Amino acid sequence: MxxxxxxxxxxxxxxxxxxxxxxxxxxxxxxxxxxxxxxxxxxxxxxxxxxxxxxxxxxxxxxxxxxxxxxxxxxxxxxxxxxxxxxxxxxxxxxxxxxxxxxxxxxxxxxxxxxxxxxxxxxxxxxxxxxxxFRVIIENKFVELQNRLLQSFCESATERYLKFLEQYPELSQRLPNTQIASYLGITPEFLSKIRKDLVSK
Amino acid sequence: MxxxxxxxxxxxxxxxxxxxxxxxxxxxxxxxxxxxxxxxxxxxxxxxxxxxxxxxxxxxxxxxxxxxxxxxxxxxxxxxxxxxxxxxxxxxxxxxxxxxxxxxxxxxxxxxxxxxxxxxxxxxxxxxxxxxxFRVIIENKFVELQNRLLQSFCESATERYLKFLEQYPELSQRLPNTQIASYLGITPEFLSKIRKDLVSK
DNA sequence: AAAGAACCTTAACCTAGATTAAGGTTTTTA
DNA sequence: TAAAAACCTTAATCTAGGTTAAGGTTCTTT
Missing domain, CATH: 2.60.120.10 (Jelly Rolls)
Structure with a gap:
């Protein structure tokens, strides 16, 4: 140590x-x-x-x-x-x-x-x-990236947003929504709409 | 050898x-x-x-x-x-x-x-x-996957299709269009439309 | 050789998410 | 501490690509 x-x-x-x-x-x-x-x-x-x-x-x-x-x-x-x-x-x-x-x-x-x-x-x-x-480090990075691709193929923007909050709770506090939207592959306006719809449920 | x-x-x-x-x-x-x-x-x-x-x-x-x-x-x-x-x-x-x-x-x-x-x-x-x-093999796989993610974020379906033909000319002969469509993240019907539009230009 | 399965295309209609525009809030920088 | 920049939200309108349906063609399997 x-x-x-x-x-x-x-x-x-x-x-x-x-x-x-x-x-x-x-x-x-x-x-x-x-x-x-x-x-x-x-x-x-x-x-x-x-x-x-x-x-x-x-x-x-x-x-x-x-x-x-x-x-x-x-x-x-x-x-x-x-x-x-x-x-x-x-x-x-x-x-x-x-x-x-x-x-x-x-x-x-x-x-x-x-x-x-x-x-x-x-x-x-x-x-x-x-x-x-570095083999192991990059294997882990590869898996992370592959999961990201799978999510962007298989899930709606709302689902991706919810999983992001779940998977990176700390990051979602630290980052402005503009940056999160860009990561999710949507516009900030649409993220704003998703957030409103989630609250009203 | x-x-x-x-x-x-x-x-x-x-x-x-x-x-x-x-x-x-x-x-x-x-x-x-x-x-x-x-x-x-x-x-x-x-x-x-x-x-x-x-x-x-x-x-x-x-x-x-x-x-x-x-x-x-x-x-x-x-x-x-x-x-x-x-x-x-x-x-x-x-x-x-x-x-x-x-x-x-x-x-x-x-x-x-x-x-x-x-x-x-x-x-x-x-x-x-x-x-x-395997470190080097996976580095290469990582780069390939990252390029795929970048393309799916930054380019239209038509652009992605054209780049696929360019990057994998041999594969695009070998594979049915249904499989290529699934790789590009679109439906076979939409790929068919893209192909028609490309021909008529 | 025939039947079934997979494949390809077209066309009408539908929807998730983009775009534009505008007003309000918070953060940064000078 | 004030101006500028970045951020957030709402709402109206638009579009890339999905869905459904249908008919024709080409593989595969028996």
Missing amino acids: TLPDLIPSNIAPLIEHFKDYLPMDADDMAMLLPRVSERQIKRRQFILQEGDVCQHYNFVVRGCFKIYKVDEKGGEHNIQFVTENDWATDIGSFHAEKPSELYIEAIEPAHILQIKRPDLLFLYVNNPKFDRN | TLPDLIPSNIAPLIEHFKDYLPMDADDMAMLLPRVSERQIKRRQFILQEGDVCQHYNFVVRGCFKIYKVDEKGGEHNIQFVTENDWATDIGSFHAEKPSELYIEAIEPAHILQIKRPDLLFLYVNNPKFDRN
Whole structure:
């Protein structure tokens, strides 16, 4: 539980995150530590913009981000919210080193830990624990995304909204309804109507 | 390119698939070989049904599968087609050992290679190459799924259909339009209308 | 070779959710 | 602390795509 003294405590949440998957010994931490850098992000600040190559795996220590795409007509579509102890990255852009189609923007002031591409590759090549950890992390992300697709195919907007409230009760307090509507794939006006209809029942 | 004589050639496509990610030596193959079993699947046969726990990672050597969910009203929604040299598995059900919400059904007679859960876990624990390979495989699947979600959010049915034809020209020959419509998230009747409108332009 | 099943298309009508517009409230920023 | 920006709601109108129904065609199975 307590970390060796030589590990600065501000990277502790990331170490704890990895420990959810596999035990991390002092050597593993020593390998990770010099490859992680901290950053404070202001509200409305971007850590990725359309057209840029995603250069980092970003671990959120505190705060909240939205990952979204802007369509031809300028509409924003949230594909994911990322909060404490989760990763905010465009995996496709990161690995293929291709320009991203996505924006990643802080909805709240945030504190993140970043790992650069060459550093992550170093970790993969030199310590199989990182391959393992990220395999499992991405499996979980895949399942989350698949459930999202299934919901958007199989359920009405009202059902999706109710399940969102149930599944992310904390997020639904933290976020403005505009952002939730964008995540659900509907307009804020229609969400407003859904909320009225739910109350009147 | 040529495999050692002791490896039966009918597992060759899987070995080649792994070689796309990392070199495989004789020891790796010797570890893999006894943990893979072959199966012939008939058209319309299921390798996974709703309610069952997904027990295998299924590698498709030949044929085509659809992975779909059935909604409350009995409607089918294809989330993915799987053809040669790809994996047909419900990753969520497999790893959590929970009943699946999905069906995986052969659209064409198929030949698959299966790895059981305990065998895959053995490979993960005893040879880090498998963690690596499946990390990369799932990263790619994640990106594919994310693009699908983005398209369904940002584009009209007509645009989605045109991109499908472009991205999977071979599949669009192989599949009936009913199945393509279900993948695009529209009814066969509406796809028929889209096709008519496209021709008349 | 025939019967049944799956598939494709057209067309009339229907609905979930979008759009536009407007007024009020809360939050942010200068 | 005031102006600007973001947010929320309501209501009228509009539209992409669904539903129902029906007829024709092409596979599959016996």
